[in-house]
Amino acid sequence: MKSTGEDVRRNPVPSLLRSLMTEHLDPGYEATAFERQHEHTKNRSSKTGPWLALGALLIGFIVTVSAVQATKQVTGTEEVRSELVAKVRDAEDRIDSLAASRDSLGGAVDAARGVALEGDARGSAVLDQLRAVESGAGAEAVHGEGLVVTLTDPAGRPNLSDASQRSVGGKTVVLDRDLQTVVNALWAGGAEAIAVGGVRIGPTVTIRQAGGAMLVDNQPVFSPYLVEAIGDTRALQRKFVVSDAYVRMSSVSQLYGVGFAVAEDDSLTLPPAAPRAVRVATEPTEPK
Structure with a gap:
């Protein structure tokens, strides 16, 4: 189709x-x-x-x-x-x-x-011996020229729970061993009396950290930490600046920002150390 x-x-x-x-x-x-x-x-x-x-x-x-x-x-x-x-x-x-x-x-x-004791010669001799011992134990207040070492925590100091670490949570602090090193260096340099934070250093006084507190003779002290030493100012400074403590704290200051300063003072007054409990006492015998 x-x-x-x-x-x-x-x-x-x-x-x-x-x-x-x-x-x-x-x-x-x-x-x-x-x-x-x-x-x-x-x-x-x-x-x-x-x-x-x-x-x-x-x-x-x-x-x-x-x-x-x-x-x-x-x-x-x-x-x-x-x-x-x-x-x-x-x-x-x-x-x-x-x-x-x-x-x-x-x-x-x-x-x-x-x-x-001052009434007779024997009593006066005993009194002189007691005063000499008390002076060595820091039992008397002292006044004179000396050196002041200042250690300062950086801003934002945290509470410490471990004194074996310098930095906790990224914050740097002055440690008890820093103060101990400075005190030992001042003793070695000829200091006659030393106080840390207004607390006199004696034979049985300790410097340690507990938690977030710095304790000197179990008394809390705070930054800035003043280490005051009475003695011959020039001799103290000359020996301190060549000590291991000075080198250590200078490095800590540069690396961690801890404040570290040394200054002379012509008029220092240090308080007496806290009295200790009497452990042994004997009654003197009368001379025959």
Whole structure:
């Protein structure tokens, strides 16, 4: 058959055969499946909605309770801290009062001893011996010229729990062995009397760290640490600047930023060392 050259008009509606080949399921099945899925989602949302609301309420309640407890904890901590600070201050006041009473009684004992021993030659000799021993033990206040060595912590000094480390948490501090080295060098240089932070150094006095405190004879001292030494100023300075302590602290100052200074002083006054308990005493025998 020959074509007439005219466009053949096609039927826009698919034929039954094409419909059977391309559409395997009736459209009604698809519509039903869509309705079931929509209904399932709706039912699930309606079921989970109350649980979500309840969960949100529980979370809010827990957060609120935690915030209230944290606030109470902070308040309780501040109250405990204030109470401890008050107790510490009361204890310090009692210590100062007892120390003043001790010094007063010690002065009275010294005066009575002088009156009792200065009456004869034998008593005067004993009194001179006692004074010499007391001077060596640092039991008397002294005044004179000398040298002052100052060690200063850098800013932001932390509390120490391990004195074997110089740096804790990235912060550098003066250690007890630094002060010990300086004191030993001053003794070796000819110092007659030494005090650290206003505490006289005697034969049984220790310099050590405990936690975040520097203790000299179990008394806390704070930065800047003043090491005062009475003696011949020129001789002390000449020997100290060539000592291992000077080299050590100069290096520590340059490397870690610890303050280190040495100065002369023409008028130093050092307090007496704290008296020690009498361990042994004997009654002198009368000469025959």
